[in-house]
Amino acid sequence: MTTAHVSGIEPGASFRSRLALRATVTVTAGLSLLCVATGLALSAFLDREIDAAILSIAAIQAASLADGPSGEMHFHEWDLTPEEAVSVQDLVQYAQVWDETGTSLLRSQYMTSDLPVDPESLARASAGDLVWSRQEFGGARVRTLFYPLARLGAKHSTHVLQVAAPLTQRNAIVRSAVLFFCVLTVLLAVATYMGSWWLAGSAVRPIHAVIDQAEEIGARSLDRRIQAFADTREYRRLVQVLNTMLGRLQAGFDAQRRFTADASHELRSPLTAMRGEIEVALRRDREPEEYREVLNSTLEEVARLSRTSEELLTLARSDSQTLVPAPTEVDASDRVRRIAERLEGTADARGISLVVDAPAAMYVTIDPEMLDRITWNLVANALRHAASVVSIGISMEASDLVLVVRDDGPGLRGVDPESLFERFYRSDEARTPDGSIGGTGLGLSIVRALAESHGGSARGTTRAEGGAEFTVRLSQTLGAARRA
Ligand SMILES: Nc1ncnc2c1ncn2[C@@H]1O[C@H](COP(=O)(O)OP(=O)(O)OP(=O)(O)O)[C@@H](O)[C@H]1O
Ligand SMILES: [Mg+2]
Known part of the structure; x- marks a missing residue:
């Protein structure tokens, strides 16, 4: 499996080793706690068992210590068969x-030396208390009970049985x-580390495949898509999202490439x-006279070129979000008139009547230059x-200025209105060789860019009664916000 090396990424622990380490630490900590708790519980249980056994032995021995008629004491170990003796030894x-x-009165036959006795425990026991302690005897730890023998009679009132x-x-x-x-803890920790290492490895395998494929996609291969084998919902979604993003990037790149090609063509031809x-x-x-003619025609081309470059600049500003309106309070009716x-x-030359339908005065806060261009x-x-009439209407809708331009021409001829707003879009007959009605095809895209810079919109339709209708909406809130 290859690891992606993208420059600028700091080296760090891999997801795999981090996950394996965390799982191991968690399991080890849990097992260690369990280990300590079990150890404590087990020793407490064994202590209780030993104490209970010592106490019952002491009670039995005490009860039968002095059962002879003389009241002399002896341990009952002599009465046991050798087999029984072994079992209780x-x-x-x-x-x-x-x-x-602290004088020894009686000692088990199994012992060759006295049990260690501490005066304090002996004193307390001879006063009637049951006293427990831990001692060292014959090189080993022993648990000891000092058992008062007062109940055997006055003769034994201060005697103490030590078991x-x-x-x-x-x-x-x-x-x-x-x-x-x-x-067990060590074995389980190792098993956990290996298990989670393997699990994490298989979980991130699709990610590596996605990274490898994504790395190979560059600006020149945006048409490629990620094909990584993603077998879970999350990874399928990741691949889907990345591919959708690639699709959008590709569309953006293609549009940009077309725009650049069209723009350079548009500048080169003149x-x-x-x-x-x-x-x-x-x-x-x-x-x-001939020189004048050439200069005049060249001047026309230069004017056309500067208009085109101006338009391209406007669109470039719009793309980089730097096309910012400078709103002032203006009479929109006056500007439109x-x-x-x-x-x-121009209208007269074509025999077309131009009708303006606007209130006497309509004050709005927008960029007047932009309104003029639109x-x-x-x-x-x-x-x-x-064919014969063009009408221009302006009105207010909420706080938006709405500009509507209608004509009685052929309308949009079934063309998708949105495509008219694309840069350099011209209908076929607009490309007539005589160029009488042809333009560069940037007019409507500029209208839309200007409208959108005002937080507004631009759209076109064919009217029911024929002819085209273009509506532009300009929001004043931008202006109000700027003034505030
Ligand atoms: N009123 C209209 N009626 C019918 N078609 C229209 C109308 N206005 C625009 N169009 C179509 O939309 C296309 C794009 O218009 P746009 O204004 O963007 O470019 P243009 O007018 O051809 O060139 P430019 O405005 O840059 O000089 C035009 O070529 C034309 O086919
Ligand atoms: Mg135009």
Whole structure:
């Protein structure tokens, strides 16, 4: 499996090792707790069992210590058969009777030396208390009980029976239980690490495949899609989201590429034409009239070029979100009427009447230059297509300024209205060789860019009674916000 190396990413622990480590730490901590708790519970249980056994042995021995007629004491170990003696040897091998001064009165036959006795415990026991303690005897730990013998009669009122049991076996049991749990913990920790390492590895395998494929997709291969094998819902969704994103990127790149190609073509053609004209004119000496003609035609081309470059700049600003309106309070009716007046000549030349339907005055806070350009583009388009009438209407809807330009031409001829707003879109007959009605195809995309910079919209339809209708909505809130 390859690991993606994207520059700028800091090296860090992999998801796999992190997950394996966390799972192992959790399991180890849990098992260690369980181990400690079990060890404590087991030793408490064994202590209770040993104490209960010592106490019952002490009680039985005490009860039968002095059953002879003389009141002399003896342990009952002599009465047991050898087999029975072996079975109780562990518990009765350490038994001894003391008087309150610490003088040994009786000792189990199994012992060759006295049990260790501490004066304080002996004193308390001879005063009538049951006293427990832990001691060292014959190189081993023993549990000891000092058992008062007062109930055997006045003769024994201060005598104490000491019974002890070795803790060797109990300690061995606890030690092996703890060892068993420790080994189990280590084994389970290793198993957990290996198991979660494997699990995490298989869980992130599709991610590596996605990363590898995504890395191979560059600006020139945006048409490729991620095909990674994603077998779970989450990964399928990731791949789907990435592919949708790639689709959008591809569409954006394609649009940008088309735009650049169209723009350079649009700028190159007039330059080539001008160059040709100038070269021909310079081939030989000419009359001043001929030079004037060439200069005039060149001037037209230059005007067209500067208009196109101006439009491209506007669209570039719109793309980079830097097309910002400069709103001021203006009379929209007045602005629209002025544009209509400037286009009156064109309308007359084509035999078209231009009607403005606007209130006497309508004050709005918008960018006046932008309103002028929008109106000009829409009316110029309408004049190209109208048969006899173009009407311009403005009104207010809520706080939006709504501009509607209608004509009685052929309408949109079944073309998707949205495609008209694409950059460099021109209908086929707009590309007529005589160029009489043709433009660059940027007019409507600029109208939309200007409207959107105002937080508004632009759309076009074919009217039921024929002819096209373009509606532009400009929001004033932007202006109000700026003034505030
Ligand atoms: N009023 C209209 N009636 C019918 N078709 C229209 C109308 N206005 C625009 N169109 C169609 O929309 C296309 C795009 O218009 P747009 O204004 O963007 O470009 P243009 O007018 O061809 O060029 P430019 O405005 O850049 O000089 C036009 O070529 C035309 O086919
Ligand atoms: Mg136009």
